[in-house]
Structures are given as C-alpha cells and as structure tokens.
Amino acid sequence: MQEFNVVGKPVIRKDALDKVLGKTQFAADMKLPGMLYAKILRSKVPHAILKKVDTSAAEALPGVYAVLTAKDVPGSNSHGIILKDEPVLAIDKIRKIGEPLAVVAAESEKIAEQALALITVEFEEIPAVFDPEEAMKPDAPKVHEKGNIVQLRKVRKGDVEKAFAEADIVIENVYRTQMQEHAYIEPEAGVAYLDQDIVVLNVSTQNPHFDRKEVARNLSMPINKVRIIQATTGGGFGGKLDISVQVYIALLSIQTKRPVKLVYSREESLVSSTKRHPCVIYYKTAADKNGKILGIEATIIGDTGAYASYGPGTLTRSAVHVTGPYEIPNVKVDAYTVYTNNPTAGAMRGFGVPQVAFAHEQQMDILAERIGLNPIEVRLLNVLKPGSTTGTGQVLKTGVGIGETINKAYQKAKEIAGEIF
Template sequence: MRTELNLIGKPVSRHDAWAKAKGDQLFSDDWSMPGMLFGKVLRSKYPAAVLKRIDTKKAEELPGVKAVLTAKDVPVNEDVTKFGQMRDVGGGFEGLYRVLASGRIRSKSEAIALVAAESPETAEEALKLIEVDYEVLEGVFDPREALKEGAYSVTGDGCGNVIMRTKICDGNIEEAFKKCDVIVENDYETTPNEHAYLETEGGMGWIDENGVITLRVGTQVLEHYRTIAKVLGLPHNKVRNIGVPVGGGFGGKEDITVEMYIALLVQKTGRPVKMVWSREESIESHSKRHPEYLHYKTGATKDGKILAQEVSIVMDGGSYTYLTPWVQMYSTFAAPGCYKIPNVSVKSVSAFTNNTFNSANRGFGAPQVNFASERQMDEIAARLNLDPVELRRRNVLHDGDRLPSGHVPRGHIALKELLDKVNKELNRSSKPDRLPDGRKVGRALALGHMVYGRLNFLHDSSRVSIRLELDGSVTLRAGVPDLGGGQASVLAQIVAEELGLEIEDVHPYIMDTHLTPLCGTTTATRQLYMSGNAALKAAVQMKEKILEKASALSGCPVNMLALKNRKVYSVIEPETISIPFVDVIKHLSNDGEVLENIAQFNAPFTEVPDLNDIKGELNPDITYTCHGVELAVDEQTGKIELLRVIAAADAGRVINRNSCEGQLEGGCVYHAWWPTMEDLKQENGITMANSFSTYLIPTAADVPDIESILIESGGGLGPYGAKGIGEPADNSIAPAVVNAIRDAIGVGFNKMTVTPEKILNAVLSFKNKE
C-alpha cells in the first residue's frame, strides 16, 4: 500500500558528499599503477592540410619511448560515430569516426600520432621528434562560406560541405504573413562556448590477466567500450571501462576522448598507460557548442498575436560529424520557441568547416534557438509598443496545444505559471531605473523549453539492479556515469523510498561496463527519467516479493502492508503487526528466493522521421523554464553587472531538493556569461583563448543572488512525475541577460559576444541618434 513519501522531495545529502569533502574521492588522474607509461597525443599544426609523410623513427629511438602509433597501426582506424545507442539509426545520423589522421586533415585538434613513454617529459620530447610533412590547404572556417558553390571541401570528397538539411513546417507561412500588421526580421549569431569542466580529460588503462583491455576513464558514455573494441579488433566482452566519477561533463565528455588512445597504447605496449590532457589540449581538442547563424522573420497582429514565424538556421558542425545531426534536430524542433504559432517554417542546415568539431554542450542545440526566439519576442514587443511579458502571455503554449511538428506534449505545460511567477518576483524589486552611482538598471525575462530524454528513434533503454543483503542493506548496481549531478545517489534514494529504508541503507555501485547493468549515457538530461524509472521498477518488483513474504509470515493481506522505517507493518494495526525488514530478507533467503532483481525501462519508440518534413513526436517530453534578470549597465565603460537572477523551472516532481536546486543555480550561472564574456576567439581554425586566463568563466564574485523557483506540476515522465532538469536549467538565462541590457540602454544585441566595447559603442550611437 502506498503511504506518504518519506525521502522523495527532501534535501538529501548524496552518498559521495563526504568523500568529496575530504578530498578522498578519486578522479581519472588520481589512479596510477606500477610500471605505468605516460601517453601523449601529437596533433595537427594546421586546421586544413594533407598529411604527406610521417616519420616516427627518431621518436621511437628516444630512450624511454615504448610506442609510437600512427593511423597505420590502428587495427580499424575508421568507423561510424556511435554514441552508446543500441540501435543503428543510419541515414545522415552516423558520420565518419577517424581515430588518427590520414589523408586530409580537417582541424587543428586532429590527432596524428600517439606516444607512450616512461615519463611524461620523455613522451613530450618524443612528440617533438616526430617529423610530419603537411601540404597546407586554405580551409573554410565559416559555415555560410562552406555552403557556397565551389567552396573549399572539408572532407575532400567534392560532395559539398553539407552535413544535414532538415525542415519542420506547419500551416501556410506566405498567406499568414499577408495578414500580419507587423513583421519583424532579425539575424542572430551565437558563439561556440567551452564546457570548462574543472577536470580535464584523463584516465588510465591496462591489460588484465585474461587479456581484457581495462580502462579507468571518466566519461559520459560508458558504452563507447563497443567502439573501442571494434577499433582494437576485439570482441565487446574484452574491453571494459571501470568508470570513475567525472569532474564535470556538460556534454564535453560525451564523445570519445582519451579512452581510445589509452586502449591503443595499452594494446601495443602491454603496459599500464596513463593519459591526462593539459588545459590547453582540452580546450583546443574537445567539442564546442555549435555556433549558429539564425534568421528569424515573425509576423504578428497589432494586438500582439503571433501568426507566423519563419526561421532559417545555419550550423557550424566543424571538422567531423559527431553529434551534429542530433543537435540539429533539437535546434530545429525548439526554434519556434515557447509559443503557439499557427504558421511556422523552420529550415536548418549544418556544414563542415575546419574548426574544432562541434558537438554536445549542455542544452544540445536548444540554447542557441532559445536565445534567438526569446530575443525576437522582445524586439516584436518593442515594435508593437507592448510589454514583453504581456506579448508572451498572449502567445504562450498551454496544455493540449500542438507544436509545429504536430506533437502534443504529454506532460503539463507550465509556461504561463513560470512567466507570472518570475515576472512578479522581478517586479518586487524596488531598485530605481538609475542607481545612485549613475548606472542604468535593466530588467527582463525569457522563457525556455527543452526536451529531456533521447530522441525517440534511438530506442533508448536503461537497466538497474538491486540486491537485498542478509543484514537488510541493499546493493544497487547501475552503469550510470555520475557527472556530479547526483545521478547515482538519486537512484539509491528512489530504492530506499520504495523499500522503506534510509538512504544510507542503499549503496550504489556504479559505472562498470561489465559488472553493472548498462544505464545508457549521462546525456540528454535522461538519467533521472530513464534510470530513475528503471530503479523504481526494480524496487517495486522487489517490494512485491517482500510484501508477499511478510503477508505469509503475518497473515495480513498484502494490500494492507507497507514498508517504512526498516519495517514491514500493517497499516491497520501498526503496533501489533510489524516485522523488521531484515527478518523478511532472512526468510526469503532461507526459502531459496532470488534476492536480486534487474529491471529495464524503455522510452517510447518511434521511427526516424522524414527529415524534409518532420512530423510527430521526436522526444518524450519537455521541461519548461523561465529566467528573470536585473542588471546594471555602466554607460561610461560598457561594463554590466548582474544584480539579481531568478531561475524558475517546472521540475515535475522534485526528487532530491538539494540536487534540483543545485542544477537550477549551476545551470543559470553556466550560461549567464555565455552571451557577454565567454569567448573562444577562434581565428581561422585556431582557438586563441585556450586557457583559463584567456577564456574567462564566472567566479563567485560575478554571481549575484540567485532566487530559485521550483514548480512541481507532477506532469513529468520520470519517477513520481519528475522531469529532467540538468540541461533545461541553462536554457533561458542568456536571452534574459541580453533582453535586460536592451531594457537598460534601449539597444538590443543579436550577435554574441556582447562585449563592453560593443555596449559602449551602442550607448554612444543611441545617444547620438536621440
């Protein structure tokens, strides 16, 4: 019988918090082994070139060098990209994955050779001794250029640089524009931001006594072991990754990083090998958020009803396909924004360039279009001389509304509540429009919607196992990469809730490809939804068994029994019928019952849509957010200061309040300085800002008060009605910041990065105009 929830929704300390506080938690770089070698990567000097010749002889002869590998040494150097999915999706979704460079080099970060040596210094020295001859080519660095007739061919196949084209249409856009009183058209540009996790990519590997290539590498996708096995020419059961807690991922550790190189060097040398990337190597080599060039044309009636929106998106995929087509699906889907618009056309195209490849970054294509669509709303409001909040209120999506693809979201749409709550909170401020020090104050908000759970056509699934121990404790096994969002701990919390235990009674053993059930990727804001449901299912099934046994022991019917406080008790006579949890387990064990249960949760399955006319449901559900910002602009220097941030989301149901608020706060800080400060300064394929002294991220001193508002509509598809929160948490803050700048100085910025110089120039020209 269901009783009141004991643990769900509470602020619970995670099982790993104590070890992390003490500095005892071991990360990728914290492991070592006797006889360990150190691996290093030689990367291309040029973003566009042909590799003419590699001579590794001198490097191999350097004392202490144990292996130098180039493309010819890799058993299977080329494969198609896979991201842990268990289903072949084919089509335009799986691009070339090349381990080491051969032929045409597509970016400056491309790996050419691997070295393993007795010390990091020797490995570094050996890299310098590898002779590489390049034929330098012109390259192309802007996707709009790459799409032109006769543009430089990034792949060299002469088939153009298009990665994918796709389209969503609804209604009749041309006819609708004719009926509009105003039409607002703008171009927007977003920049490729850096994940900047504090832990750079690293890990180690060795061959175990039975010939299994064993890795200890932090990753968001344990299932890459299958690709590693294929590249090494081994069966899947001979490559194992014992993952380690990840020191931040945010999408940047979703693609294969060090694990492939380590595995190859281990296979070649037979020795343990460690590889850790420097900060510079990390920033230059791993993926970035796709820069997007967006054109928005929106038509509305004079009373503020939006009738038509036409969007075109050009995405920079960078050097290789990786996750570009998937990210593009998210961008295309989210482009119309949070509004009910009867006539919509979204066309998107992604292109190869010679920039570092672009792939997953928290938000996965949604923040770019959300920036543009929410900026566009404030521009339309200005044209109509209408309050931007009122314009949103008149057009926002409600329950039962269909999206342009025809999909009617399954869960509750809380956009209106979020809008009103944040607006109320924002206006509670009594700050004047000009501060005593002369700075101008701006206030604005933005809405956001982002899906959680992977694309339906990937046929996603997750598995979790629980085992009852004879002392009444529970062992939970789950191949869930924990990135710091509390992905593992929340599973223990769910199992403890269902079995009437305390959270410390359930210990999670996680992240081992061959000893824990595979949970799928920690991406797509899917772990609470997918593995949370799997854990819930496993626990509920086990609970039934426990209650049946307790019923047999007590004579009390199953439906009158409940689990709480480490006891099974009768809800009618709790004083007289009450059996300790541990006693029931002992009886189950004595009777030879299976004390272990693995359960699988499957997401809704659909087929790959027609990319020329996307219809139907792409992802299972959506998380809605709203961010409000109050900031001050110094008109003398162009400098902005955030004064207040209000971060609001419908979490469906909060499971661990600490973790949920942590995501809301961390998510909004992650993106609050994306439009104004975080700038990689990429110039012709070279990342100029490749350190923390040149790529600036916010410090505590930048961060204002953050007020979190969590709505719990109960309308999510996760356990207990939860929705995913990790990525949506960063989705609507960037447009809110830029809209607030507009509110302060009367100038709207559509292209990132909005630097103090640009603000100052805008202020000056605005004043001149006046």
C-alpha cells in the same frame, strides 16, 4: 501538501565526504605498477593533405615503448556519435588544428614529450574554410569529399506565406551565437590496463557504453573483451560524451602489455574537445496588431566544425525549438549542419536550444516594443497552453505550466519591485 520520501527532502550525496576530504580518485590521480605515460602529436594547421608521418627517431629514443600512427589501428580507425567520420589517427588528411597524427607511450611524460618532438610530418597545406555560410557555397574548400552540408532538417506547419501576407507586423533579424567551451575543471584523462585478455579502461567519461563499442571497433576486438569503468568525472556538461583518450590508451596498453595513462593538458583540452555549436539564425516573425503571432520563418546554420559529433541531433533540436514555448500556427524552418575547419562542435547543456532561445526571445521583446505592450503580456498572449499544438504538430494535453509559471513569477516580481514592473 503531499509528503514525499525524497522530493523536498535534503539528501546527502554519497560522494560528498570523500570529495571534501580529498580522498576521491579521478582518472589523472591513478597510478599502477609499471605504468607508461602517453602523449599525442597534433596538427598545427587546419587543413592539409597528410603525406607522411616518420616516427623512426621517436621509436629509437630510450624510454619509449610505442609510437603509433594510423597504420597501427587494427580496426576501423573511425569514431563518431552519429556519423563515424572522425579518424582515431589521421590517415591522409588533416581537417582541423589539433588533429591527432601519432601517439606515444614512454616511461615518463617528459620522455613522451621528447619523442613527439622527434616525429616528422610531411603535409601539403590547402585552403581552409571557417565560416559555415561560406562553407555552404559550391566553390568552398571541401572539408569532407561528400560536401560540407552534413544535414538539412526541415519543419513545416500551416501556410507561412499566407501568414506573412496577412500580418500587420513583420519582424526580421539575423542572430549569431558564439562557440563556447565547456571548461570543466578536470581535463580528459584515463588509464588502461590488461586483465588477462580483457582491456580495462578507467576513464573520465559521460558515455561508457558508447566508449566500449568504439574501442572494440577500433581495436577489432569482441565487445566482451573491452571493459569501461567510468572514473569519478570532474565535470562534463556534454563535453565528455565523445571519444577522447579511450582508443589511444587501449591501443597502447595492448601494444606494450603495460598500463598506460593519458591526461590532456589544459591547452590540449581546449584545442581538441567539442564545443557548443555557433549558429547563424535568420528569423522572421509575423504578427497581428494585437501581438498575436501568426507565423515564423527561420533558417538556422550550425557550424559543427571538422567532424559531425552530435551536430545532426543538435541542429534537429534547434529546428524543433526555434518556435520557443509559443503556439505558432504557421512554421517554416530549415536547419543546416555544416562542416568547417573549426574545432568540432558537439553536445553541451541545452543541446541546440540556447542558441535559438536567444533568437526567439529577442523577437518577442521587439514585438512587445513595436506594439507598446509589456514583454510579459506578449508572451502570455502566445504561450503554449493545454490543448496547444507545437511547431511539429504535437498536441500538448497535460503538463503545460509555463503560462502559470510566468504569471506567478510576474506577480511576485511586482510585489517585490513594485513600479519597476
């Protein structure tokens, strides 16, 4: 066996000792001289016309150094991974519970909380939509003026109608997957301070280059005047790719000329962070009497919540991977990314694939049961091999080891478990 310098060798993590000893500084641990503490006022309703945010009483509270609303954002007041559809602070509409309305910087967290309680908000609540299939209907409440369907991604291969016409077996089901929270141990946190004319952010993030661009756009500053330092990040899993505290602390630090720290509470993190996309998957499989798949037809409806985040990319991945690791000659897939008034859905480990994997593997198990074959045998009959063509037309020439992997795992399982298999 070939010897490698790194692969197959135990490697000591560079950050292990400090973490074990409790020496590692996370963003929430940081303290700077003269530091202020920030808090965000968030909406308690899911859908409303925002009429007025009155901050005068909060501004008059002793110990408060800044209270900012949408009018105080000098740049675009918008952010988003793919579409810039989410305001830093709400302008004229509330689209979800937790929508940021104002941000405060004060001498202590207690004073900042007191200031939030003094802000008054005038709004007119309007009908909301929480079901993505309902949101697709023409008469549904519009989350955004252009409509609730963000994107339709299509995959086409072969002749699906012919495949179903010739099939001996047709399996048709609807699968629903749930919203899922990342639940990282460390909530969103960051500290901003000024280094002469440069605003520096030490922040818990997975996406420092993206953060830098978004902060610069919203502060209307040259990008070379913004510096992002990724603090030791206590968990992310995709949930810290989007903007969280970054623009708020940068704005407040520039406004007050003081360091500013913002740490979300666990409740705030749960309300405001992005989630795994809940999906509705309509799935049809056509197969012959031996279990060979002839074609599939699928419609995937992904609930991206109030803002797009990674939604269009996630549902593209769902559309591409709904065929699973199987060679399927005829494919028809429609994948919709849909706005609702639910929490925003974004990136999470697997990125649109776990949802459809649940569906295509259930279809394989049902097919195996229908024809009386072992579920593993059905998979091996259909699995991708060198020379196979995927649902999107890619020819796989090398590195296709799933069949061999399944076989070896199956043989080992039989060796250990015997007659169970």
